[in-house]
Amino acid sequence: MDIRRRGILKAGGGSGVLALAAAAGLLRPGEAFAQQWNKAAFETRSVADTLKALGGSGSSESAQIQITAPDIAENGAVVPITVESAIPRTQMIAILIEKNPNTLSANFEIPDGTDPFVTTRVKMAETSNIYAVVKADGRYFHAAKEVKVTLGGCGG
Amino acid sequence: MAFHRVLAAVLAAGLPCVCLAQQDTQKEVERYRELLAEGNPADLFEARGEELWKAPRGPKQVSLERCDLGLGAGVVKGAYAQLPRWFPDTDRVQDLESRLLTCMVGLQGFRPEDAAKNPFSAPGRPSDLEALASFVAGQSRGMTLAAPLRHPKEIEAFQIGEQLFYRRAGPHDFACVSCHGENGKRIRLQELPRLTDPAEARRIFTSWPAYRVSQGSVRTMQHRLFDCYWQMRHPQLDYASEASIALEVFMAKYANGGEIRAPGLKR
Amino acid sequence: MADPMRIRASMAGDKVEVRVLMSHEMETGQRKDASGAVVPAHFIQNVTVTHAGRTVLSAQWGTSISKNPFVHFRFKGGKPGEKVSISWVDNRGERRTDEVVIGGG
Numbered sequence: 001m002d003i004r005r006r007g008i009l010k011a012g013g014g015s016g017v018l019a020l021a022a023a024a025g026l027l028r029p030g031e032a033f034a035q036q037w038n039k040a041a042f043e044t045r046s047v048a049d050t051l052k053a054l055g056g057s058g059s060s061e062s063a064q065i066q067i068t069a070p071d072i073a074e075n076g077a078v079v080p081i082t083v084e085s086a087i088p089r090t091q092m093i094a095i096l097i098e099k100n101p102n103t104l105s106a107n108f109e110i111p112d113g114t115d116p117f118v119t120t121r122v123k124m125a126e127t128s129n130i131y132a133v134v135k136a137d138g139r140y141f142h143a144a145k146e147v148k149v150t151l152g153g154c155g156g
Numbered sequence: 157m158a159f160h161r162v163l164a165a166v167l168a169a170g171l172p173c174v175c176l177a178q179q180d181t182q183k184e185v186e187r188y189r190e191l192l193a194e195g196n197p198a199d200l201f202e203a204r205g206e207e208l209w210k211a212p213r214g215p216k217q218v219s220l221e222r223c224d225l226g227l228g229a230g231v232v233k234g235a236y237a238q239l240p241r242w243f244p245d246t247d248r249v250q251d252l253e254s255r256l257l258t259c260m261v262g263l264q265g266f267r268p269e270d271a272a273k274n275p276f277s278a279p280g281r282p283s284d285l286e287a288l289a290s291f292v293a294g295q296s297r298g299m300t301l302a303a304p305l306r307h308p309k310e311i312e313a314f315q316i317g318e319q320l321f322y323r324r325a326g327p328h329d330f331a332c333v334s335c336h337g338e339n340g341k342r343i344r345l346q347e348l349p350r351l352t353d354p355a356e357a358r359r360i361f362t363s364w365p366a367y368r369v370s371q372g373s374v375r376t377m378q379h380r381l382f383d384c385y386w387q388m389r390h391p392q393l394d395y396a397s398e399a400s401i402a403l404e405v406f407m408a409k410y411a412n413g414g415e416i417r418a419p420g421l422k423r
Numbered sequence: 424m425a426d427p428m429r430i431r432a433s434m435a436g437d438k439v440e441v442r443v444l445m446s447h448e449m450e451t452g453q454r455k456d457a458s459g460a461v462v463p464a465h466f467i468q469n470v471t472v473t474h475a476g477r478t479v480l481s482a483q484w485g486t487s488i489s490k491n492p493f494v495h496f497r498f499k500g501g502k503p504g505e506k507v508s509i510s511w512v513d514n515r516g517e518r519r520t521d522e523v524v525i526g527g528g
Binding site: 194195197199200203204279280372 | 426427429442444445446448450454462490491493495
């Protein structure tokens with residue numbers, strides 16, 4: 001546990017330095033990443049805390065967010081998930097796994113001209129709700145879907 | 157022991173599954189596999205394998221581009237679709253991985269023990285053989301498996317493979333056929349193909365090597381067999397051994413005619 | 424040095440469809456090795472996709488993105504023959520950039 005915490009702290013320090021270098025204009029655009037890594041958000045342990053760390057004070061459930069994921073994942077190590085938002089001016093799509101040790105899995109910034117749609121694959125420690133949090137026009141929305149995780153057999 | 161109990165229960169039951177819940181589960185698992193199919197990480201292994209194939213390596217600092225996989229020196233396209241086969245230069249029946257070792261030793265000057273040092277990767281320790289096998293197999297994608305099974309040594313290998321497939325042994329008195337001799341068997345959600353049923357053999361045999369989601373790596377046919385032997389609690393099946401290749405020849409006979417879909421993607 | 428990414432970018436109507444596979448262990452920092460020692464976290468933290476000098480997607484990731492990550496998304500404004508560039512940087516500061524030419528539909 002201690003080792004893990006030190007690892008994360010060290011990592012956080014590293015990206016802080018990078019962000020600082022970018023802010024100071026030491027790196028040209030394209031060399032540095034647009035934004036730093038939101039360490040606080042990735043350390044949260046609940047959906048509510050993640051939402052706060054991402055800058056939202058509250059969020060409303062929206063039927064305009066579609067989560068496509070299997071009802072049952074054969075292996076929690078790789079769970080395919082697609083989030084698509086029909087909410088106008090979608091700026092951000094975040095993927096949260098409620099029962100993972102750390103809730104936030106990924107946060108995608110969606111610039112103008114990019115579809116509010118993303119597919120990726122996440123790890124799930126156990127059967128859990130997956131939340132998609134969308135920031136659109138400064139407001140926060142969410143949708144959820146349960147994915148059951150089976151550990152699978154021993155063969156292959 | 158838990159493993160043994162589960163396996164025994166599954167195999168003893170062996171009943172055709174008619175309950176709706178299980179059918180739905182199976183459907184959902186298939187959907188899960190479909191969702192994964194749009195980006196198979198085996199792609200990364202194929203690319204690395206191609207680089208390794210073309211790179212000067214080993215004590216002699218030559219590439220594998222003159223390696224003879226059965227269709228002549230340097231022919232990769234379609235070679236995997238005609239393996240395992242007998243090779244005149246070694247006078248042995250060889251599968252892809254065994255033949256890769258031959259080329260690494262003969263062309264590149266690796267010592268045999270160095271060539272076969274890391275056949276199965278672990279996290280942080282990638283295996284060149286897994287990558288090379290992915291690349292070569294991918295070069296036969298879409299082709300029809302046609303392992304020759306004509307040469308006396310190929311026929312002999314088939315017969316040895318047949319003996320091994322049916323021979324029960326070990327502390328659990330298991331044979332390959334215990335799991336792979338009937339249709340519709342499974343371990344938990346994992347279907348167990350009946351390898352003597354051409355329809356199933358054609359679908360399964362031709363999908364290796366495959367990216368194993370549960371292991372985060374491509375695994376080869378040699379690894380599949382190695383792991384089966386471990387699960388049966390048989391003595392270790394040595395990498396690229398005569399016995400392992402004989403089992404592949406046995407399976408290839410039933411799988412011949414199937415379309416190569418390797419490298420595949422599995423749980 | 425990490426292995427190259429596998430990027431596919433092709434036209435789907437007026438949009439560019441991008442699919443990328445990255446070669447990365449994505450260690451969570453919670454796994455133990457055979458000797459029982461915790462394997463330190465090692466994971467991609469930032470991903471940036473650019474086209475014609477413009478960022479078309481940027482992402483921050485935690486440890487729960489799967490090993491050998493996959494991303495699929497679409498953006499407007501690209502044409503066949505133009506380039507899409509993808510970069511990632513992980514928590515150890517290792518980085519990798521690869522680019523691909525947009526193919527026809």
